[in-house]
Structures are given as C-alpha cells and as structure tokens.
Amino acid sequence: MSKxxxxxxxxxxxxxxxxxxxxxxxxGHRKAFFTLSSIMMVLVLLFCIIFGVHISIEFKGGTxxxxxxxxxxxxxxxxxxxxxxLGTAVNVQTGETxxxxxxxxxxxxxxxxxxxTSEMQDTMxxxxxxxxxDAGIQSLETNDVAAKSGKRFLLKCSVAAIFASVVLILYISxxxxxxxxxxxxxxxxxxxxxxxxxxxxxxxxxxxxxxxNFMAVILTxxxxxxxxxxxxxxxxxxxxxxxxxxxxxxxxxNISLSQTMRRTIRTSITTITAMLIVTILALVNNVNSIMxxxxxxxxxxxxxxxxxxxxxxxxxxxxxxxxxxxxASAEE
Numbered sequence: 495m496s497k498x499x500x501x502x503x504x505x506x507x508x509x510x511x512x513x514x515x516x517x518x519x520x521x522g523h524r525k526a527f528f529t530l531s532s533i534m535m536v537l538v539l540l541f542c543i544i545f546g547v548h549i550s551i552e553f554k555g556g557t558x559x560x561x562x563x564x565x566x567x568x569x570x571x572x573x574x575x576x577x578x579x580l581g582t583a584v585n586v587q588t589g590e591t592x593x594x595x596x597x598x599x600x601x602x603x604x605x606x607x608x609x610x611t612s613e614m615q616d617t618m619x620x621x622x623x624x625x626x627x628d629a630g631i632q633s634l635e636t637n638d639v640a641a642k643s644g645k646r647f648l649l650k651c652s653v654a655a656i657f658a659s660v661v662l663i664l665y666i667s668x669x670x671x672x673x674x675x676x677x678x679x680x681x682x683x684x685x686x687x688x689x690x691x692x693x694x695x696x697x698x699x700x701x702x703x704x705x706x707n708f709m710a711v712i713l714t715x716x717x718x719x720x721x722x723x724x725x726x727x728x729x730x731x732x733x734x735x736x737x738x739x740x741x742x743x744x745x746x747x748n749i750s751l752s753q754t755m756r757r758t759i760r761t762s763i764t765t766i767t768a769m770l771i772v773t774i775l776a777l778v779n780n781v782n783s784i785m786x787x788x789x790x791x792x793x794x795x796x797x798x799x800x801x802x803x804x805x806x807x808x809x810x811x812x813x814x815x816x817x818x819x820x821x822a823s824a825e826e
Contacts, residue, residue, distance in 0.1 A: 517752045521744040524808040531688055531805060538695030545698055548583070550705030551639050553648055556605035559615070559636045561622065562597045563629040569782070572600060575625055579618060582606050585703060587782060591634070599634065610636065651709040658716055659683045666727065673731050677813050682723045685806035689719050692797040696790045707787045711794060718765075719798030722758050723806045729754050730807070747811045751803060762799035766792055 551558070569586040576584040584604040591597050602618075615636055622631045666679035693711055697704060729750040737746060769792040776784035 517749050520748050520751045520804065521808065521811055524812060527804040527808055535691060538691055538698070541695050541698040545701060547698055548701060548703045550703040551603050551605055552705055553645060554605055556603060556639055557610045557636065558639060559602040559610070559618070560599055560634045561631050562599050562634050563626065563631045564598065565629045567600060567626055567629055569600070571625065572622065575621060576602055576604070576618065579621055580604060580606060648709070651713065655712060655716060659686065662720055666724065670727050670731055673734055674810065674814065678727055678810055681806050681809040681813065682720060684809060685723060685801035686716060686719055688801050688805060689715050689794055689797045693790050693794040696793045700789060702786045711787060711790045714791065715794040715798060718795060719802060722798065722802035725758070726751060726754050726802060726807055743811055743814055747807050751807060755803060758799055758803055762795055766795050769795065
C-alpha cells in the first residue's frame with residue numbers, strides 16, 4: 495500500500511471516529527473538576543468537625559439493650575429520653591423477634607464509661623413505660639459488646655481495601671503499559687480514594703454510624719468505580735492505535751471520554767435508579783438499616799461516575815503533559 499493510500503485510510507479512520515460522537519473538551523475544564531473535588535474534600539472535613547463521626551459500638555464497644563412493645567413508638571423520642579438519662583448518645587433501631595411468637599422490638603445501642611448496672615436497667619425501663627404507658631414495654635435482654643472483635647473486623651476490611659488498591663495499580667500498570675503504566679494505575683486509585691472520602695462524608699452528614707454497612711459500601715464502590723475507569727483507559731488505548739502519532743494527548747483523551755461518556759452515564763443511571771427505589775421503599779417502611787446502606791451507595795455511585803470521567807483521566811493526562819514539558823525543554 496502506498497503512503498498516500500495509508501494517509502487517506504488514516505484520515506478516514508480519524509474522521510469516522512470523530513463523527514461518531516460530539517467531542518467535548520474535558521481536558522479544558524480540568525481545573526473546574528479539580529476545584530470541585532477539592533471543595534468536596536473540604537466539606538467532608540467540615541462535616542466531621544461540625545457533626546462529629548459516630549462509630550458503631552461493634553467497633554468501639556458498648557451495650558445493647560433490647561425491649562419488646564406493642565402499638566407504635568418513636569425512635570427519635572426514645573433516643574432523646576435515653577440520652578437524657580444515660581448522658582450519652584443513643585442509637586435506636588426497631589425490629590421484630592420470633593421467639594415463640596412474633597414481637598415488635600426496639601434496641602438501644604450506646605457506649606458509657608461506667609457499666610449499665612441492673613439498677614440503671616430498671617430505671618431505664620420505668621422511664622420507657624412512663625413515656626409509653628399503653629405500649630406494654632418489657633425488657634428482653636441486655637448485652638455488652640466487646641470492641642476487640644469489631645476492631646479486628648475493621649482491620650481486616652482495611653487490609654483488604656489496601657491489598658485491592660495495590661493489586662489494581664499492578665494490574666492497570668501491566669494492562670495499559672502501552673499508554674502509561676504506573677501513572678494510570680496510581681491515578682485510578684486516587685480517584686477511588688476520592689469516592690471513598692465522599693462516601694465517608696455521606697455517613698457523617700446523614701449522622702449514620704460507621705459500622706459494617708460502611709465497610710460493605712466501601713468495598714462495593716471499590717469494584718464499581720474502577721470498572722468505569724478501566725473501560726475509559728481501554729478506549730484511550732484503542733484510539734491511540736487508530737489515531738495518528740501526531741495526535742496530542744488531550745485531544746486523544748477528549749475523544750475517548752466523549753465516546754464512553756454515554757455508556758458510563760447510562761450504566762450509572764441504571765444502578766442509581768435501583769438504589770433510589772430501595773431507598774424510597776426503606777424510607778416508606780421506616781427501615782433505617784437499609785437506608786444506611788442504600789443512601790451512601792447512591793452517593794458513592796454518583797461520585798464513581800464523576801471520578802471515572804472527570805478525575806482519573808484528567809489527573810493522568812495532566813501528569814503526562816507535565817512530564818513531557820521537561821523532556822521538550824531538554825531537547826531544545
């Protein structure tokens with residue numbers, strides 16, 4: 495094949511790629527993306543200072559006191575009553591038990607420096623019965639929770655997250671060594687850390703406890719978010735072989751992101767819609783345990799979609815462009 499035919503074929507490939515989708519200037523708006531992410535990080539820090547971080551007793555240890563009741567009770571009113579008496583924050587969760595017959599229950603979870611003595615248990619029960627005289631409230635059981643097992647679980651989850659991050663860096667570095675190598679893997683993990691911080695901020699803002707739900711959301715988002723990032727890296731690698739060598743990296747990234755944007759957004763909308771439906775049903779039925787999972791998951795998936803399109807590729811491209819400048823200066 496002659497050089498002119500090769501050139502014409504290359505131009506045809508470029509034209510067909512560009513005509514498939516409207517190319518958007520993602521790289522040109524990189525500073526806006528970086529600023530937005532920085533603002534969100536600062537907001538998470540402010541949330542921690544203003545609202546505080548509520549850690550579940552399964553991680554820090556404490557007491558679980560379970561009561562049966564009939565009719566209806568208010569979780570907020572019970573939490574306020576228990577807090578006034580015990581002098582510490584109290585989490586209340588309603589549920590049901592099936593010991594012999596179906597009974598409605600609510601559980602108080604709290605941590606105190608002193609023990610929850612039998613006298614305190616009797617007084618707590620009296621106060622609850624005074625608050626709801628027609629609810630037939632009775633004490634079912636009181637258990638002390640040691641923090642050791644919870645801390646061990648938290649440590650194992652943290653080690654799993656760190657190990658997964660290292661494996662991701664190694665895999666992406668090997669899989670996409672033709673376009674970058676280490677930098678692609680590192681910035682993919684940076685985007686993941688961004689998503690995890692956003693999820694953490696959601697727990698803090700919504701006053702959810704950091705518990706096993708938090709670890710489940712974190713590990714799920716790790717897999718969900720990196721999938722979109724890898725799809726984008728793969729498209730960049732494909733277009734690198736289709737486009738001429740003279741194509742500038744920002745243009746290559748803009749074309750690749752424009753091609754994958756619709757797919758990424760549609761996939762995210764599908765999963766986010768499912769989580770929203772779960773959240774609405776949990777809200778209607780007052781199932782707080784499910785909301786503590788579905789709300790952070792929804793926010794995490796939105797953040798994952800954003801970071802895959804606007805953060806990881808932009809950080810990687812900015813790094814590569816910055817690395818090229820010293821090389822160009824040295825050649826001059």
